[in-house]
Amino acid sequence: MSTQIDRLRELVQPLATEHAMDLEEVKITTAGRRRVLQVVVDTDEGVGLDACAELSRQISEALDADDLMGGDTYVLEVTSPGAERPLTEPRHYRRSVGRLLWLRPHQGADVVARLVAVDEEGVDVEVPGEKGRKATPRRFAFSEIAKARVELEFNRPAGRQPAASGDESLKEA
Known part of the structure; x- marks a missing residue:
């Protein structure tokens, strides 16, 4: 049985590929009641804010159509790797x-x-x-x-x- 992170990767990978991005990491962190789903993407030229925003919108739509995050609220962050x-x-x-x-x-x-x-x-x-x-x-x-x-x-x-x-x-x- 695959883990939640594996299933999230399967959902996000095609969307990142569609934008010519490498999916570097998918992780979920919890701080109190708040859950954060962080998706890290990169390209040879770097990743701009507009590209992150567009990918975030598409991931959000895909997650809304699926129940991978369950009924609890979460924050979605799409970002490039740190320096x-x-x-x-x-x-x-x-x-x-x-x-x-x-x-x-x-x-x-x-x-x-x-x-x-x-x-x-x-x-x-x-x-x-x-x-x-x-x-x-x-x-x-x-x-x-x-x-x-x-x-x-x-x-x-x-x-x-x-x-x-x-x-x-x-x-x-």
């Missing part, structure tokens, strides 16, 4: 090319490095040099990475912008 969300799929890394990452390998010390390329097997990063030294390139296979997330940068270095969709190299200004 520091964990990177768990190759597409997450692809969407983060040019960004600073925190990586925790299965073996060895944590690494903070700039993501420069992604392929089917893993990622190429540049570890910043200390005190004016040149950055050091490193390669991590996906199987070597225990955890990873994007690090927020408030002052991104000039010329270090995320690459366009499909372009796996850094763009230089």
Whole structure:
């Protein structure tokens, strides 16, 4: 027997696909009497407010036609992933090319490095040099990475912008 979350995913997935979005997560949280159904979606270009609103309307209509949430009230939130969300799929890394990452390998010390390329097997990063030294390139296979997330940068270095969709190299200004 499938769980409520599995059934919700089955309901939401085709709607997200119709909007060319990846369904990243479906979860229900409870705070007192209030239930929140959160649907997290993403695309290579990011997800705009209008796209979230349209998908939310369609999900709401589908839920109204179904009894998956039962008779109790709930709040539906359709959102994009947060800036520091964990990177768990190759597409997450692809969407983060040019960004600073925190990586925790299965073996060895944590690494903070700039993501420069992604392929089917893993990622190429540049570890910043200390005190004016040149950055050091490193390669991590996906199987070597225990955890990873994007690090927020408030002052991104000039010329270090995320690459366009499909372009796996850094763009230089």
